[in-house]
Amino acid sequence: MxxxxxxxxxxxxxLLGDRHHYPIFEAAERHALPVAVHPNAIDGIFRTGxxxxxxxxxxxxxxxxxxxxxxxxxxxxxxxQGVFERFPGLRVIMTEGGFAWLPDVLWxxxxxxxxxxxxxxxxxxxPSEYVFDHVRFTTQPFIEPAKxxxxxxxxxxIQADRVLLFSTxxxxxxxxxxxxxxxxxxxxxxxxxxxxxxxxxxxxRIR
Amino acid sequence: xxxxxxxxxxxxxxxxxxxxxxQVTIEGRAICLFHxxxxxYAVRSTCPHQGADxxxxxxxxxxxxxxxQEYVYGLDRHVLRCPWHGWEFDxxxxxxxxxxxxxxxxxxxxxxxxxxLFLES
Numbered sequence: 001m002x003x004x005x006x007x008x009x010x011x012x013x014x015l016l017g018d019r020h021h022y023p024i025f026e027a028a029e030r031h032a033l034p035v036a037v038h039p040n041a042i043d044g045i046f047r048t049g050x051x052x053x054x055x056x057x058x059x060x061x062x063x064x065x066x067x068x069x070x071x072x073x074x075x076x077x078x079x080x081q082g083v084f085e086r087f088p089g090l091r092v093i094m095t096e097g098g099f100a101w102l103p104d105v106l107w108x109x110x111x112x113x114x115x116x117x118x119x120x121x122x123x124x125x126x127p128s129e130y131v132f133d134h135v136r137f138t139t140q141p142f143i144e145p146a147k148x149x150x151x152x153x154x155x156x157x158i159q160a161d162r163v164l165l166f167s168t169x170x171x172x173x174x175x176x177x178x179x180x181x182x183x184x185x186x187x188x189x190x191x192x193x194x195x196x197x198x199x200x201x202x203x204x205r206i207r
Numbered sequence: 208x209x210x211x212x213x214x215x216x217x218x219x220x221x222x223x224x225x226x227x228x229x230q231v232t233i234e235g236r237a238i239c240l241f242h243x244x245x246x247x248y249a250v251r252s253t254c255p256h257q258g259a260d261x262x263x264x265x266x267x268x269x270x271x272x273x274x275x276q277e278y279v280y281g282l283d284r285h286v287l288r289c290p291w292h293g294w295e296f297d298x299x300x301x302x303x304x305x306x307x308x309x310x311x312x313x314x315x316x317x318x319x320x321x322x323x324l325f326l327e328s
Binding site for chain 1: 256269270271272273274275276277278279292293294295303304305306310
């Protein structure tokens with residue numbers, strides 16, 4: 001399949017960990033193709049899109065802020081359903097779904113696993129480890145905290161040197177400039193986020 | 208702690224029926240003693256998480272490591288579940304089920320001599 005580097009799965013109201021998706025995961029793993037997900041533009045708005053929690057937002061700003069919850073739900077589903085135990089070669093890319101929420105979700109998942117392990121006995125490691133090993137997150141829209149130092153702190157918590165992939169989303173209005181947007185990243189992290197992580201993920205397909 | 212093992216008397220075996228448990232204190236440490244079938248077990252009674260008294264937890268089995276979406280029940284009567292947040296410990300070893308190498312409570316061998324129970328520390 002010349003030119004193809006990944007498989008895209010449109011998100012719906014069926015979480016990614018549902019076995020409905022397993023034939024696609026099996027094929028993706030067999031062909032060493034990562035699976036990517038991306039906002040649908042209809043999340044939480046139309047019935048065929050994934051719901052956002054609590055109701056339908058009125059304004060674009062509400063929607064754009066809150067769409068990360070769809071990615072959180074799908075990440076939790078992938079890990080808890082044991083998808084990465086079933087398909088150990090599978091890699092998933094969460095595109096434009098945010099990443100600064102990861103510490104909270106990973107900590108919650110690990111904590112719940114410690115107390116509720118018997119419900120998910122197929123998980124042989126803390127849930128966060130499956131995320132670090134199998135899931136990648138794109139940087140745009142990159143975080144802009146009031147304190148610049150917080151960027152490095154968040155990146156440290158989420159092992160950004162492993163899990164982040166640079167993206168611009170250009171020419172959308174909320175694009176990231178490759179020079180300015182990630183300026184607060186430590187240099188060794190930046191090198192990995194800009195190039196190394198993607199090279200390791202896609203391998204020969206993008207060389 | 209000295210190099211030699213000490214035996215601490217903790218009562219008569221006949222006072223602890225099969226399925227029974229009791230808390231004892233050895234050198235200031237609360238320890239939970241169990242009688243399960245032919246065996247006696249003793250583990251430190253303080254959960255390493257937030258200090259709950261494990262002796263107040265339920266004893267049962269749990270789901271063993273398995274393939275995704277398959278459940279295999281096992282370890283019946285050997286898994287002590289913390290009454291606060293549900294952390295599971297194997298009373299034979301004191302090891303937690305979720306992180307047996309790093310998260311554990313101390314387990315003490317129990318000796319039966321002339322109908323009396325002793326903890327070894």
